[in-house]
Amino acid sequence: MTAAERAGEAENALRTRHFRRVWGVPSTVLARSGWPADPGQRVHWHWNYWWQAHVLDCLVDAQLRAPSEERAGLIARYARSIKLRNFGRWTNEYYDDMAWLGLALERARRLVDLECSPALDAIAAELRSGWTEDAGGGIWWRKNDQFKNAPANGPAAILHARLGDLVRARELFSWMDSRLVDPETGLVWDGLRVDTGELVKHIYTYCQGVFLGTCLELSEVDAAARTISAVAEHCAPGGVLRAQGGGDGGLFAGILARYLALAALRLEGPAAGVARELVLASADACYGNAAAGPGGPVFGPVWTEGASCSPPPGDSARDLSVQVGGWMLLEAAATLE
Template sequence: MFREWAAEAERAIVTRHLRRVWLLPGTILGRSGWPPTPGQRVHWHWNYWWQAHLLDCLLDAQLRDPTPARQATIDRFLSSVRLRNFGKWTNDYYDDMAWLGLAMQRAGRDVSVILDELRGAWTPEGGGGIWWRKGDRFKNAPSNGPAAILHARAGETSRARELLSWMESTLVDPDTGLVWDGLRVDDGELVKAIYTYCQGVFLGTALELSELDSAARTVRAVAEHCAPDGILRGQGGGDGGLFAGILARYLALAAQRLPAPESDVARDLVLDSARACRENATEALGGPLFPSEWSKPAPDETSRDLSVQVGAWLLLEAAATLSSHTNGGA
């Protein structure tokens, strides 16, 4: 069931969103909206970090059901990212670069350029950690989390642990166990907004470094505070459309790596959210159109965003990895 739903999501998003860049043969990227605006037709607003997660979904699908055609799409997609980014892999946002680095690394590509950027983003100000973007004075979980995971997977565990330690000491709410957004370094202000995104990247970092107590605490906090009726809470369209999907990816890993009872909690959060997401989808060109709030029916005003659709695809691929451990899986 979950594998079938992941395949449906892939077909729908490929059908509605994947198009050539500037009509050039051999290129392909995801249009940022459907139906597309004139600007989206030519990838004017192409949302670099959304593309990184779309690439991750294509890689998930290739693991789930390998095909030569999809591998060719992945190769075209990677070259198209660099083309649309005017010949570079990098931009001004360290979280964006970390996400693309993680997807590229999974695809077997060299990520040394991105790792160099992330290494240069660390400073001792604010107790450590890396900046959110170049020229800014904000350090946050969305940049430090994926950067730490990438460093860890590249064998740079000391830097990864440094970033996790900074998040643990600076951004974890001692009362709830939730991870706050970030720190404004100049005045020391903590931005205590709660995003599913931040919980996901912290959880992923803790799992990557085998800090299982921190990971288990985060799973418990998510279940208590971020999942009404057991369904992961959405955070709108735009960038927020990806937040719960990112969390679902790392909850699925937690379900496989943590002992009970947190492994069971993580599994239930992913699978129950996947069921709600699919049940509340509506049929559109190519297949299901997913809502940004998985517990409510689509379409909503954000359903046209690529981020919302990719966030749902992330969730369904995560559920598919757990399907062999459930009665409803295929």
């Protein structure tokens, strides 16, 4: 089976098990945050803004892989439905969330002609307002907080670069590079508590991915190669990207895979080859250990372990994030085929 066929199966699985109308409103669709869904998930009472942003981004991936008028319409409905479920707003209190939706919308506008300029303008304005000189610069993780981190600054930098604001994108890169990169390993730490000066040195695959994406947008080739090397050494036992649980963590390795695939396509030399192998090996493991479920594969939170076709209550494989993370990985692998 080709990588594109695997990605198509993943898309069909998500659309079959998770996609439903919002509150019964015609011409709306969002992904339920769990499967099998509990009562709150069935009516989209429980949802997560940034998970939905990544579903939208994966739909753009799928449209590039296999263009169709049906999916183009679905992308437009999906974007409108995010705003509807967010009570008529494109923005929220979390700068990382807004940056992710901005990235998905920008790609949809640029690559599949979705008209969403007002949404992008609103999100970009919020991200610009999140910058302060506290701790040398950077944007906050969320409003009225004292934490600045890679998960907010990375996607914001990528978005600013793609929208043409290279000055702010480079400022965000420089802040992360000077404050959050471990000089010994080259890995990117989580963030900095501005009020206490404490560095939060948790290592998440997510942080490596968004920093790598920033490097690629700004042609910071040495920093990109350093990050890929660090990921291969510390975040990919046996050559497969390390899992980071369910919940939000279910998306972390998929995000890293997205930017590793981009690195494999944009860079030259050994770093590109390492990035490519990390994506392809992870995709083989993820797909090979998936279970057969309604509509297509059910992915496990750990790509090197077998998944269940019917995850029991409490199993993180029920989380939308875990399934989208697998889909994102397989779409990334399909770009390298």
